[in-house]
Amino acid sequence: xxxxxxxxxxxxxxxxxxxxxxxxxxxxxxxxxxxxxxxxxxxxxxxxxxxxxxxxxxxxxxxxxxxxxxxxxxxxxxxxxxxxxxxxxxxxxxxxxxx
Amino acid sequence: xxxxxxxxxxxxxxxxxxxxxxxxxxxxxxxxxxxxxxxxxxxxxxxxxxxxxxxxxxxxxxxxxxxxxxxxxxxxxxxxxxxxxxxxxxxxxxxxxxx
Numbered sequence: 023x024x025x026x027x028x029x030x031x032x033x034x035x036x037x038x039x040x041x042x043x044x045x046x047x048x049x050x051x052x053x054x055x056x057x058x059x060x061x062x063x064x065x066x067x068x069x070x071x072x073x074x075x076x077x078x079x080x081x082x083x084x085x086x087x088x089x090x091x092x093x094x095x096x097x098x099x100x101x102x103x104x105x106x107x108x109x110x111x112x113x114x115x116x117x118x119x120x121x
Numbered sequence: 122x123x124x125x126x127x128x129x130x131x132x133x134x135x136x137x138x139x140x141x142x143x144x145x146x147x148x149x150x151x152x153x154x155x156x157x158x159x160x161x162x163x164x165x166x167x168x169x170x171x172x173x174x175x176x177x178x179x180x181x182x183x184x185x186x187x188x189x190x191x192x193x194x195x196x197x198x199x200x201x202x203x204x205x206x207x208x209x210x211x212x213x214x215x216x217x218x219x220x
Binding site: 026028042046049052053057058059060061062063064065066067073075077111112113114115116117118119120121 | 125127141145148151152156157158159160161162163164165166172174176210211212213214215216217218219220
């Protein structure tokens with residue numbers, strides 16, 4: 023079954039859009055690593071939070087991607103702009119439209 | 122900007138898989154109504170919750186879909202199997218992979 027992930031991250035005041043750009047700049051590598059879907063979203067009712075929803079071929083592919091040099095570099099660049107607040111929900115994607 | 126929605130619903134004991142099947146049975150109508158993505162997921166650490174992640178052309182399309190006869194009928198069939206616990210997060214999808 024496909025592996026799904028819903029996560030949110032808090033950003034320091036005024037840094038949200040920079041982090042969004044960073045997250046959207048490394049999509050090619052994700053696809054090659056087994057990521058079928060990676061969406062970056064914001065909400066008008068919370069200007070310091072970013073939501074990321076992901077679908078992967080497998081949990082193993084997702085976990086392995088965290089060791090990729092470009093992913094580690096992106097995380098390193100993002101961390102100083104984050105405020106330390108995270109949520110995460112791991113999922114098994116049963117099915118749906120648009121996969 | 123595309124409209125995103127992350128929602129969870131609690132199900133009565135033993136009814137989760139029936140609700141999942143119901144949610145996955147009406148996908149054609151959703152696509153015609155402007156839904157680009159509609160994923161139904163579960164988690165092994167919570168056997169009474171279903172997560173639905175959606176991407177729509179617009180919030181207006183999403184809101185209008187709730188008035189469709191087949192959607193109202195599906196909601197009516199699902200309600201007796203739900204336990205009344207819901208979460209929801211409305212989003213603006215900035216971009217990503219797999220749209």
